[in-house]
Amino acid sequence: MQKAPTQVKVVLLGDSGVGKSSLVLRFVADNFKNDADATIGASYMGKILQFNDKMIKFNIWDTAGQERYHSLAKMYYRDANAAIMVYDITKRDSFEGLKRWHKELQEFGPKDIVVTIAGNKEDLVETEAVPQEEAKEYSKSIGALYRKTSAKTNYGVEQVFRDIATKMCPDLEAQAPAARPSGTISLQPKPTPAGGKKKCC
Amino acid sequence: MERSKDQIIEDLNKHGLTKKNKPLITNLMLNGPPHKDRKLIWLETSGARLQMKTNPNYYSAIVEDKLKIKTEFSQQIDRDLHRTFPAESYFVEEKHLTSLRKILVAYSWRNPTVGYCQGLNFLVGRLLTVGFSEEECFWLLAQIIEAYLPNDYFSVMTGVIIDQQVFQVLLKNKLPKMAKHLSSIGIDASLYTVHWLVCMFAYTFPKNVVMRIWDIFFIEGSVFLFKIGLSLMWIFRKEITKITDFNEAFRFLEFQSQNIADPDIILGLAISMKSINSKTIDKLREKLRIQSQDETTCNDSVSTEDSAKSYTEICTDESECELKSKQECSYFTFRSTSGVSIIDEYINDSNVPKVVDLANTIDNDKNLVIGCKNHACPIKQSSSVIRGDIEEAYNGLRNDQNEIS
Ligand SMILES: Nc1nc2c(ncn2[C@@H]2O[C@H](COP(=O)(O)OP(=O)(O)O)[C@@H](O)[C@H]2O)c(=O)[nH]1
Ligand SMILES: [Mg+2]
Numbered sequence A: 001m002q003k004a005p006t007q008v009k010v011v012l013l014g015d016s017g018v019g020k021s022s023l024v025l026r027f028v029a030d031n032f033k034n035d036a037d038a039t040i041g042a043s044y045m046g047k048i049l050q051f052n053d054k055m056i057k058f059n060i061w062d063t064a065g066q067e068r069y070h071s072l073a074k075m076y077y078r079d080a081n082a083a084i085m086v087y088d089i090t091k092r093d094s095f096e097g098l099k100r101w102h103k104e105l106q107e108f109g110p111k112d113i114v115v116t117i118a119g120n121k122e123d124l125v126e127t128e129a130v131p132q133e134e135a136k137e138y139s140k141s142i143g144a145l146y147r148k149t150s151a152k153t154n155y156g157v158e159q160v161f162r163d164i165a166t167k168m169c170p171d172l173e174a175q176a177p178a179a180r181p182s183g184t185i186s187l188q189p190k191p192t193p194a195g196g197k198k199k200c201c
Numbered sequence B: 001m002e003r004s005k006d007q008i009i010e011d012l013n014k015h016g017l018t019k020k021n022k023p024l025i026t027n028l029m030l031n032g033p034p035h036k037d038r039k040l041i042w043l044e045t046s047g048a049r050l051q052m053k054t055n056p057n058y059y060s061a062i063v064e065d066k067l068k069i070k071t072e073f074s075q076q077i078d079r080d081l082h083r084t085f086p087a088e089s090y091f092v093e094e095k096h097l098t099s100l101r102k103i104l105v106a107y108s109w110r111n112p113t114v115g116y117c118q119g120l121n122f123l124v125g126r127l128l129t130v131g132f133s134e135e136e137c138f139w140l141l142a143q144i145i146e147a148y149l150p151n152d153y154f155s156v157m158t159g160v161i162i163d164q165q166v167f168q169v170l171l172k173n174k175l176p177k178m179a180k181h182l183s184s185i186g187i188d189a190s191l192y193t194v195h196w197l198v199c200m201f202a203y204t205f206p207k208n209v210v211m212r213i214w215d216i217f218f219i220e221g222s223v224f225l226f227k228i229g230l231s232l233m234w235i236f237r238k239e240i241t242k243i244t245d246f247n248e249a250f251r252f253l254e255f256q257s258q259n260i261a262d263p264d265i266i267l268g269l270a271i272s273m274k275s276i277n278s279k280t281i282d283k284l285r286e287k288l289r290i291q292s293q294d295e296t297t298c299n300d301s302v303s304t305e306d307s308a309k310s311y312t313e314i315c316t317d318e319s320e321c322e323l324k325s326k327q328e329c330s331y332f333t334f335r336s337t338s339g340v341s342i343i344d345e346y347i348n349d350s351n352v353p354k355v356v357d358l359a360n361t362i363d364n365d366k367n368l369v370i371g372c373k374n375h376a377c378p379i380k381q382s383s384s385v386i387r388g389d390i391e392e393a394y395n396g397l398r399n400d401q402n403e404i405s
Helices: A020-029 A067-077 A092-108 A122-127 A132-141 A157-168 B005-015 B021-030 B035-046 B048-054 B058-066 B072-081 B094-110 B120-130 B134-148 B158-174 B176-184 B194-198 B207-220 B223-235 B237-242 B246-258 B263-272 B278-295 B318-327 B383-388 B390-394
Strands: A006-013 A042-051 A054-063 A082-088 A114-120 A145-148 B332-336 B339-341 B367-370
Touching: A006 A020, A006 A067, A006 A157, A020 A042, A020 A054, A020 A082, A020 A114, A020 A157, A042 A067, A042 A157, A042 B246, A054 A067, A054 A157, A067 A092, A067 B158, A082 A092, A082 A157, A092 A114, A092 A132, A114 A132, A114 A157, A132 A145, A145 A157, B005 B021, B005 B035, B021 B035, B021 B207, B035 B048, B035 B120, B035 B134, B035 B207, B048 B134, B058 B094, B058 B134, B072 B094, B072 B120, B094 B120, B094 B134, B120 B134, B120 B207, B158 B176, B158 B194, B158 B223, B158 B278, B176 B237, B194 B223, B207 B223, B207 B263, B223 B237, B223 B263, B223 B278, B237 B246
Parallel strands: A006 A054, A006 A082, A082 A114, A114 A145
Antiparallel strands: A042 A054, B332 B339, B332 B367
16 A cells, blocks of 8 residues: 655745746646636645655645735745745746745744745746846755746646655655656756755655 | 515615614615615615715726826736636626726725735625626725724735634634634634635625625624624534544635535524624724734834824714714825825825825815724714614524524
8 A cells, every 4th residue: 555645735925926826726737727816815725746656745825925915924834844936037026025025934934944936937038037047046045946937838837846845855766757748848856965854754 | 564675775775874774674685685776785884875975076086197007006906807706707808807997996096005905806896796886886895995894904914814813713612613623633714714804705605695795794894704704614514523634624615615605594694693793893803903912012103293184073963973984084085175186105105194294285175184994083982883783683583593502
């Protein structure tokens, strides 16, 4: 009998409209809507990913983005294992917004939370407003992982979650995801060097 | 004694909400009013029609003056237009989205302390689908924010956090087993009540259920939101107490709420909860607010120098008082004989209430109103008095339904 999957709580943070809900919908249901409901409060979805010898269940909490909702968001990230901080690569403001989110995470989040930055709407890369180097630099400076994503084209989405799992359990050998009909092939993440947290393995 | 529906509506239309007709209206609302009358009843009971009468050109003037100006709020509104009930065909039509935008933008100028808060789009969206005109929606929204809900609900949202705690207390008292179970799996009311409160269930339930809830809400006030919440939990009590996973419990609640199709059960339960009234809620709010203030010592006291006119006239009698308490604005409005003007510096300013030097405003208008929601006249003890006696109206009407325990 297979062991019960390891549970990982992930919370999505970031300004309103950057595509948090869309990323979750893509990851969980492989779907994209041009218009989905604005998130009020938070929503929850779960998804299990198979790694070679292990299953991980991501419990994903998606939150409302408007700044005044920050005080309500605490409830959702208090005991999270990982946070995906999302910005819209075509909106400078949303990148600046990450600093505020990060500050709050540091203040109210768990000490050892794994932080990932997702530069979303990669499909609109021609109108990119934040140089990738700068985003990478910033991610590094706060010890966060970084990846570009597109909920629309399904670029890098699952990878964000695999990154999190690998970071949390460095000895996880990520299993190659089945090739998708779309032809999108995700790169295998390099197992992050030592120093990773051994929380879930 | 028996009066026909039409007579009651006619009376409301002529005289507004009175002590006499209120129980009758309430009774009418228990089973849902005839749809054609719903609009009139909401406008009257909420005080929105009075606002419209008193401020005839207010809405059109704001729209004309301000609609085209880009602000932080208008940008957020634009982001949310297409994310307002996107599954409903009504909101696919561009003209309806334009109305939604106009109402929300206009309100952000009327009350810059609130500006725009995500969730208001769902409130206004629901009002629009009932068939109200833009101006009617605008004043209904103004009444909801300024007369029905605590004044920091949509601005800094402290009011929402307090009300979540209020709900948690009520749940503990009324459904102790369930409350115990939920806390044993780590679920606090603050997780699942955000959209109940912020959208007054517009985000939670199907349209027909929401309309029936608002029928009573406009008469009874925000206490009814808590009763609906408790009723919902009671309906799901068996299922929820079986769920032992935190995430699943949350998901169950979200998903099942959207599938509540019959408003009668939940309404009936809520109406039968006679032990909770506005006073209960006000007291709890006050208590919890003091507690949370103790925790986060806040000392941004507001000075009220007489450089601005504050609105503290004493009314001559009770009816004037009632009228005024419905008229008064949350924060400020600047009316002049020529229509409405708005002081731009209020936008993006979080220090409210703010003192404005009248010398610096346009044509030293006398009608500048700055202050808090409930006017300070001693005749009217509290806003709950107006709606408080509604419990009596229900007495005898729904005795068949046992109170939840
Ligand atoms: N082009 C493009 N649009 C996206 C992408 N992700 C989300 N969107 C759009 O951006 C808007 C906001 O998305 P949403 O997921 O609601 O943002 P949230 O407020 O962060 O949850 C919606 O209209 C989405 O369709 C993406 O990767 N590419
Ligand atoms: Mg969202």
